[in-house]
Amino acid sequence: MSLKDRITEDMKAAMRAKDTGRLGTIRLLQAAVKQKEVDERVELDDAAVVGLVDKLIKQRRDSIDAFTKAGRQDLADKEAAEVQVLQAYLPARLSPGEVAAEVKALVAELGASGPGDMGKVMGAARQRLAGKAEMAQVSAAVKAALAG
The missing domain is CATH 1.10.1510.10 (Uncharacterised protein YqeY/AIM41, N-terminal domain)
Structure with missing residues (x-):
């Protein structure tokens, strides 16, 4: 259904x-x-x-x-x-650890490094994690992944 x-x-x-x-x-x-x-x-x-x-x-x-x-x-x-x-209409949300792991995988896939690639990573993350995580949480994870 x-x-x-x-x-x-x-x-x-x-x-x-x-x-x-x-x-x-x-x-x-x-x-x-x-x-x-x-x-x-x-x-x-x-x-x-x-x-x-x-x-x-x-x-x-x-x-x-x-x-x-x-x-x-x-x-x-x-x-x-x-x-x-x-x-009730949203799929199960990912935990913060799962979001961080997904973001790290995306950064590795895209070969992103540094804050200048934030837009590229966020675009891919928005596609992959839409409905599974809040975008504010994803954005924070992307910033952390690109900074470290």
């Missing part, structure tokens, strides 16, 4: 269970998928949907930070609940 089909089935289950919080988040995700498909006139595959989920989670985390700084814990809690629902 594709990820889009799973999202649709989860939406139906949330409707039956009358779980309005979960239903709202799933509908938001489905709308984002449809919007991207219409804008780009393509059928999204699972990898593209995972990328979209990653983007939505990053937006929610940024909102949580902003709401917390503004003293709006009620809104921060709502965003955190949405993050929990969205994370």
